[in-house]
Amino acid sequence: MRQYKANLNSLLTVNLVNRNGQAKLLAAYQELRGRLAEWLPAEVEYAEIKSRRSSTREKIEKGKSDAVNKLAWAIGAAADFQSAWGDSEVSDLAGAIFYHVADWCDEIEEAPFPLPADLKRRDILEEISEASTGLHLMICEELSM
Known part of the structure; x- marks a missing residue:
């Protein structure tokens, strides 16, 4: 019985290590998605402000500042994603x-x-x-989801 339990422990440990690795990859993806979801609307808003003749200098500067702040977070998430996923198609x-x-x-x-x-x-x-959908599908495939 002790030997049987010892054999089970090693199998469970390997399974948990694999899951932890997947959790790290999934967390990096979710962080990237979240930061892009914040950054892109801020950039689109900045472009809209900059396209209106009625926009004031202050409004343009505020739009730019908001977009740059969101970009900084997105850069960090992209770096973390690249670090987690390494050299891969994803x-x-x-x-x-x-x-x-x-x-x-x-x-x-x-x-x-x-x-x-x-x-x-x-x-x-x-x-x-289309590329974003492709990325999502590739990640689901890599993580067997």
Whole structure:
């Protein structure tokens, strides 16, 4: 009986280690999703403010400040995600999404006031929609969910 219980303990320990590893990966993904969900609307709002001729300098600066603060949190979450997932397709796709949005943000920042019509019409959320869905599905597959 003691030997049987000893054998069970090692099996349970291995199973818990695997679950803890999965929990870390899932937590990194959830943190990234949450931070992107805060950052993207702030950037879209900033772009909308910057596209309106009636926007005051103070309103533009506040929109920019809010977006930059949310970006700082998103950068931290992206770094944690990359660290947890390492060199993988999942990590590459998450990085591609992050940098696509960051490039769009740079265009918004560098554009004159008010924003040009072509930049004003871009829908960044639509642009990353398919890749974001793909990332979610890849993570579910990797974690056997």
